[in-house]
Amino acid sequence: MERISILRMGEILLVTIQVDMHDRLATALQDDLANRISVTRARGVLIDISALDVVDSFIARMFGDIAQMARVLDAETVLVGMQPSVAITLVEMGVAMTGVRTALNVEKGMALLRARMDEERADDDAPAE
Amino acid sequence: MATMKTRIAEVLERNEAEILSDWMKEQATALTQRPDLMKESELRQQSTRFLKLFREAIAAGNNLIDIQQPIWEPVREFIGEVSRSRAIQGFSPSETATFVLSLKQPLFTRLRKIHEGQPDYLFEDLWNVTVLLDKLGLYSVEVFQKTREDVIGRQQKEMFELSTPVVELWQGILGLPIIGTLDSKRSQLVMETLLQRLAETQSEVAVIDITGVPVMDTVTAQHLLKTVTATRLMGADCIISGIRPQIAQTIVHLGVNLGDVTTKASMAGALAVAFKRMGLAVGPARRQSGETA
Numbered sequence: 001m002e003r004i005s006i007l008r009m010g011e012i013l014l015v016t017i018q019v020d021m022h023d024r025l026a027t028a029l030q031d032d033l034a035n036r037i038s039v040t041r042a043r044g045v046l047i048d049i050s051a052l053d054v055v056d057s058f059i060a061r062m063f064g065d066i067a068q069m070a071r072v073l074d075a076e077t078v079l080v081g082m083q084p085s086v087a088i089t090l091v092e093m094g095v096a097m098t099g100v101r102t103a104l105n106v107e108k109g110m111a112l113l114r115a116r117m118d119e120e121r122a123d124d125d126a127p128a129e
Numbered sequence: 130m131a132t133m134k135t136r137i138a139e140v141l142e143r144n145e146a147e148i149l150s151d152w153m154k155e156q157a158t159a160l161t162q163r164p165d166l167m168k169e170s171e172l173r174q175q176s177t178r179f180l181k182l183f184r185e186a187i188a189a190g191n192n193l194i195d196i197q198q199p200i201w202e203p204v205r206e207f208i209g210e211v212s213r214s215r216a217i218q219g220f221s222p223s224e225t226a227t228f229v230l231s232l233k234q235p236l237f238t239r240l241r242k243i244h245e246g247q248p249d250y251l252f253e254d255l256w257n258v259t260v261l262l263d264k265l266g267l268y269s270v271e272v273f274q275k276t277r278e279d280v281i282g283r284q285q286k287e288m289f290e291l292s293t294p295v296v297e298l299w300q301g302i303l304g305l306p307i308i309g310t311l312d313s314k315r316s317q318l319v320m321e322t323l324l325q326r327l328a329e330t331q332s333e334v335a336v337i338d339i340t341g342v343p344v345m346d347t348v349t350a351q352h353l354l355k356t357v358t359a360t361r362l363m364g365a366d367c368i369i370s371g372i373r374p375q376i377a378q379t380i381v382h383l384g385v386n387l388g389d390v391t392t393k394a395s396m397a398g399a400l401a402v403a404f405k406r407m408g409l410a411v412g413p414a415r416r417q418s419g420e421t422a
Binding site: 079 | 355360361362
């Protein structure tokens with residue numbers, strides 16, 4: 001069965017979805033990500049969906065679930081590169097995905113995650129000094 | 130039927146010149162001749178042409194009253210052409226229709242002369258000619274109307290295309306001033322163009338300015354909220370500016386929850402927020418060292 005690859009870049013896991021998502025692939029991705037986050041102790045997950053032309057309500061919900069699950073495992077999730085047409089469809093369907101952070105592209109998503117990690121580190125360091 | 134057809138055709142053929150001159154007079158007195166819009170020579174040319182086509186159609190056709198038949202095609206085409214040009218020149222609908230309808234009087238006069246002492250024939254012919262010319266007159270109004278509607282449609286389309294300019298206020302900040310009422314069709318267009326431009330320019334902040342929106346109802350507010358949500362889904366942020374006091378009141382009265390949408394009273398305020406989010410600052414330019422105050 002085909003799987004979506006999860007790349008590790010330091011403390012961030014990068015997932016680039018290049019194929020059309022079907023439900024089984026989505027569930028598999030969710031499982032894999034949970035495992036990888038706990039194994040690698042990643043602090044951030046970046047999902048690039050710029051190649052996706054179609055996102056249905058199930059997939060949208062799955063992104064929400066991934067974000068929530070990652071948060072439980074102490075990682076922040078950013079969804080990047082959503083197509084305008086996809087955004088319009090999701091809004092028309094009433095899916096706002098409030099629990100997921102978004103960014104325009106991978107670069108900005110990375111910056112967002114890094115900024116957040118730096119912030120947390122500063123918070124951690126502060127009481128010690 | 131055949132005799133009647135030949136009767137009318139004969140009248141037309143034999144008296145063409147007379148009918149034409151009478152008709153021209155009739156048109157002049159009926160005030161449909163607009164010397165400011167059309168020269169007399171042009172009108173005469175049109176009248177001559179119409180009379181000729183009309184006569185040919187009557188002579189060739191076997192059903193006088195049905196103008197949808199192919200035999201009437203040239204006449205209809207010509208009337209269409211005349212009506213269209215008059216619509217564009219600025220004639221009124223009745224002025225356009227009178228072009229055809231004013232032919233009745235001269236034609237009736239001739240028919241009466243021929244049918245002297247034969248009231249039955251006269252009545253039959255008059256009735257047929259009346260019905261026929263009425264139909265042609267109505268057709269000319271129809272074409273006139275259609276031409277005007279086409280003009281309106283084109284203008285609407287042009288307005289639509291011009292109505293959603295997305296401007297780049299700063300690198301990474303888009304501005305979208307909305308002027309006029311936001312109906313659902315237009316808000317859809319606003320959303321699409323804005324998202325498209327966001328994707329193209331990879332801008333992080335969009336400012337929607339609604340200073341020019343005269344009224345706001347729940348539907349409009351709903352559309353704005355949808356646009357904001359969609360920009361967030363794409364990873365950008367959206368600020369709404371230019372909410373006028375009356376609109377603010379309406380929003381509150383309607384119970385619309387603008388909740389976590391950033392709103393600012395003016396475009397300047399929104400721009401300031403956008404700068405802040407992007408880590409930019411605007412301050413007075415530093416004076417050159419040699420310059421004095």
